[in-house]
Amino acid sequence: MMSKIVRTITNILYSSILIFGFYIIMHGHLTPGGGFQGGAVVASGIALVLIAYGYDTIKDWIKKSNLSILESIGGLAFIGVAFLGIGTTFFYNFLANSGTLFGNPTVIGINPGDLNTAGVLPLMSWAVGLKVLAGLGSIVLLMAYGIKKGDEK
Amino acid sequence: MINEHLPALIIGIPLLAAFATPLISKINDKLRNIFVIGVLGATLCLVVSLAFNVFDNGIFVYVMGAKSTGLSLPSGYRMPIRIILEVDGMSIFMAIISSVVAFFGAIYSWAFMHKETGKDKYYTLLLILTAGMFGMEFTGDMFNFFVFLEITSIAACSLVGFKIRRGESSEAAFKTMVLYTLGALFVLFAVGILYGQYDALNIATLASRIQYTAMDKVALGLLVAGLAMKAGAVPMHMWVPDAYAEAPAPITMILVANSQASLYGIFRVCFTLYGLTISTHTVGWIIIILGILSMFIGVTMALIQKKIKRLMAYHAISQTGYMLLGVGVGLAVLSDANALNSYGLKAMEGGIFHIINHAMYKGLLFLTAGAVIYTTGKRNLNELGGLAHKMKFTTIFFIIGAAAIAGLPPFNGFASKLIIYESVYKFNPMLSIIAMLVSILTLASFVKVFQSAFLGPEIIKIKKEPKTMIFAMLCLSVIIIAFGLFPDIVVDKIVAPAANALVNSMQYIAAILGGA
Amino acid sequence: MIGNLPFVACVVLIILGLYTLIFKRNLIKIVIGLNLVQCGVNLFLITLGYKSDSVAPIYTMAGKEEMVLPTPQALTLTSIVIGLATTALILSFAILIYKHYKTADASKIRRLRG
Numbered sequence: 001m002m003s004k005i006v007r008t009i010t011n012i013l014y015s016s017i018l019i020f021g022f023y024i025i026m027h028g029h030l031t032p033g034g035g036f037q038g039g040a041v042v043a044s045g046i047a048l049v050l051i052a053y054g055y056d057t058i059k060d061w062i063k064k065s066n067l068s069i070l071e072s073i074g075g076l077a078f079i080g081v082a083f084l085g086i087g088t089t090f091f092y093n094f095l096a097n098s099g100t101l102f103g104n105p106t107v108i109g110i111n112p113g114d115l116n117t118a119g120v121l122p123l124m125s126w127a128v129g130l131k132v133l134a135g136l137g138s139i140v141l142l143m144a145y146g147i148k149k150g151d152e153k
Numbered sequence: 154m155i156n157e158h159l160p161a162l163i164i165g166i167p168l169l170a171a172f173a174t175p176l177i178s179k180i181n182d183k184l185r186n187i188f189v190i191g192v193l194g195a196t197l198c199l200v201v202s203l204a205f206n207v208f209d210n211g212i213f214v215y216v217m218g219a220k221s222t223g224l225s226l227p228s229g230y231r232m233p234i235r236i237i238l239e240v241d242g243m244s245i246f247m248a249i250i251s252s253v254v255a256f257f258g259a260i261y262s263w264a265f266m267h268k269e270t271g272k273d274k275y276y277t278l279l280l281i282l283t284a285g286m287f288g289m290e291f292t293g294d295m296f297n298f299f300v301f302l303e304i305t306s307i308a309a310c311s312l313v314g315f316k317i318r319r320g321e322s323s324e325a326a327f328k329t330m331v332l333y334t335l336g337a338l339f340v341l342f343a344v345g346i347l348y349g350q351y352d353a354l355n356i357a358t359l360a361s362r363i364q365y366t367a368m369d370k371v372a373l374g375l376l377v378a379g380l381a382m383k384a385g386a387v388p389m390h391m392w393v394p395d396a397y398a399e400a401p402a403p404i405t406m407i408l409v410a411n412s413q414a415s416l417y418g419i420f421r422v423c424f425t426l427y428g429l430t431i432s433t434h435t436v437g438w439i440i441i442i443l444g445i446l447s448m449f450i451g452v453t454m455a456l457i458q459k460k461i462k463r464l465m466a467y468h469a470i471s472q473t474g475y476m477l478l479g480v481g482v483g484l485a486v487l488s489d490a491n492a493l494n495s496y497g498l499k500a501m502e503g504g505i506f507h508i509i510n511h512a513m514y515k516g517l518l519f520l521t522a523g524a525v526i527y528t529t530g531k532r533n534l535n536e537l538g539g540l541a542h543k544m545k546f547t548t549i550f551f552i553i554g555a556a557a558i559a560g561l562p563p564f565n566g567f568a569s570k571l572i573i574y575e576s577v578y579k580f581n582p583m584l585s586i587i588a589m590l591v592s593i594l595t596l597a598s599f600v601k602v603f604q605s606a607f608l609g610p611e612i613i614k615i616k617k618e619p620k621t622m623i624f625a626m627l628c629l630s631v632i633i634i635a636f637g638l639f640p641d642i643v644v645d646k647i648v649a650p651a652a653n654a655l656v657n658s659m660q661y662i663a664a665i666l667g668g669a
Numbered sequence: 670m671i672g673n674l675p676f677v678a679c680v681v682l683i684i685l686g687l688y689t690l691i692f693k694r695n696l697i698k699i700v701i702g703l704n705l706v707q708c709g710v711n712l713f714l715i716t717l718g719y720k721s722d723s724v725a726p727i728y729t730m731a732g733k734e735e736m737v738l739p740t741p742q743a744l745t746l747t748s749i750v751i752g753l754a755t756t757a758l759i760l761s762f763a764i765l766i767y768k769h770y771k772t773a774d775a776s777k778i779r780r781l782r783g
Contacts, residue, residue, distance in 0.1 A: 320769030
């Protein structure tokens with residue numbers, strides 16, 4: 001548990017970090033970023049809260065079992081969407097240029113960027129982002145738990 | 154409908170099951186075990202059906218994510234840029250080994266891991282390891298090969314260090330992880346060099362564009378060094394005894410198949426990617442020297458070991474030397490059509506046949522060692538004795554495995570070793586004599602293990618081994634005896650297409666570029 | 670004007686990483702050496718795609734049409750992710766080794782020998 005200044009700034013910054021991370025995940029097909037980078041940013045937010053408040057306070061707010069379920073959902077969503085294109089081939093982009101969910105036609109050349117394009121890619125970005133944020137968050141929490149157990153003995 | 158998508162299903166179904174396993178574990182333990190064994194059994198059936206497809210129709214090309222292998226730009230220029238899976242005789246041969254070994258490993262794990270905790274992570278990692286092995290064997294793209302190589306490295310090292318209550322497991326896993334990652338980074342550096350020169354990552358496109366410049370020699374050296382680190386050939390073999398001894402017994406069996414998958418990587422690079430542009434005599438002799446060193450150092454270090462699994466791990470290094478020797482002789486005479494037809498192709502068939510034999514009998518030996526450790530709890534040969542009184546089945550399976558590895562008829566080790574002896578003798582008699590000496594020393598060390606662990610009076614009180622473990626060992630013994638009694642059927646149907654696929658690299662290239 | 674200097678810098682980084690990996694004895698320093706080799710290889714991959722007077726290969730609000738090669742950037746991204754997973758795994762095993770052996774010196778961790 002760190003000092004009052006650190007905890008106050010963490011409270012203000014945590015929501016901004018989460019929003020920034022989700023923005024990077026969402027706009028992966030237009031600007032630099034995507035699933036892994038956005039997930040790493042959100043996980044660094046979790047690491048910030050862990051360092052500011054200490055492991056004993058955190059373990060009631062961010063539970064390891066919830067993160068494990070999020071990770072499984074992310075992985076299943078990725079492979080599931082890949083299997084959905086099996087009509088043509090595995091991993092086929094069946095939503096691109098089709099007019100439905102993310103289906104505006106792709107603009108070729110320099111353009112201001114349209115969020116509604118590129119078919120299956122934003123869905124897979126979300127799946128990868130969920131998996132990375134849950135995975136990295138679990139790694140950080142488990143390392144803190146392991147070190148604390150080692151100190152207790 | 155399934156027939157068109159077989160390679161992608163074979164990689165995709167274990168991966169999907171791996172991500173679903175933690176959710177199913179929360180419901181019930183037994184349901185998860187049955188689920189994993191069912192998924193691996195279904196994958197085995199899919200691999201067999203793909204094998205029939207490839208043996209009848211030739212090379213199977215599958216494009217991920219698009220309808221055709223190339224992309225036509227608006228200007229009319231057509232270039233092959235997709236990630237493709239290309240299955241020929243050698244790939245499906247390695248896939249048969251991986252799927253059989255993974256299936257029996259999962260059956261054996263039911264009883265062996267019964268008292269451990271964290272089993273949901275164990276089964277998830279086992280499925281990811283299997284999917285990674287299939288990916289390494291099916292892919293037709295160099296960078297995709299690197300990605301699957303790293304997937305198997307991470308899964309394998311996590312499983313090696315699985316028993317965290319022993320300090321030795323973490324030490325073994327640390328050493329293994331450093332060597333695996335270093336080898337994979339060498340492979341990535343070589344892939345970067347090849348991409349920078351020829352602007353292609355596809356194996357067939359690279360093979361058609363490659364000329365043997367100085368940077369290509371550097372890339373070949375890095376690729377062979379990196380992949381030999383993972384395969385456990387001699388200058389980089391330090392991780393093998395630690396990793397094979399500290400992993401749980403069914404995982405050691407799958408690790409053997411993993412090492413052989415990176416051996417497949419060496420063969421794919423030397424035969425298909427570089428083909429006849431290299432001076433095959435030099436590179437062939439380098440692989441032969443690696444093989445001879447592995448054989449000799451493996452078996453001499455094995456004679457002095459006192460712990461069962463460490464001894465068997467040194468024997469795994471020495472048998473890898475046999476495979477490198479056989480295929481190395483084939484590579485050395487690749488440019489000489491006369492010698493190739495008379496003994497080169499036979500040497501390659503011997504080496505490739507030895508791959509599947511080694512997976513079977515080494516897997517059986519590791520499973521029997523696992524049964525001994527499970528019932529007695531001790532690993533040191535000095536403390537064991539008289540196990541044949543209570544564990545009759547394990548003794549019989551151990552005798553079968555030891556006779557197979559020493560090369561006694563009528564087991565399968567004899568068949569493949571005889572092919573290697575005869576064809577290598579025509580190339581250079583000295584190599585064949587060294588191989589025979591190594592075989593005699595192998596028999597000596599297994600007689601030592603048999604006498605000290607199984608014969609003699611009963612020293613310690615043990616319990617009987619569970620039924621699933623006996624079933625897995627029984628199936629492997631049946632395969633060993635069947636391959637030993639009918640080796641000519643196996644060589645004609647399964648091994649000869651694999652050797653032919655390696656030698657005819659033009660077929661591999663034409664399957665992708667010929668139509669484009 | 671620069672010539673082959675970026676490639677030489679990458680190879681120097683890899684050689685420094687190999688030196689740290691082989692000759693240092695603390696477990697964390699071995700992990701740092703491995704990380705240096707990974708950084709060298711990633712830098713090599715990105716440098717392969719450089720074309721002079723070009724911008725980043727993103728079409729959204731781009732400056733001009735000449736762009737560097739985008740494929741090596743995808744390869745490097747994959748390699749960075751793999752490096753992250755590998756480093757996390759190796760560090761976990763380093764923590765476990767410290768818990769069991771009470772030392773982080775690689776020459777004293779020799780229970781598996783022979």
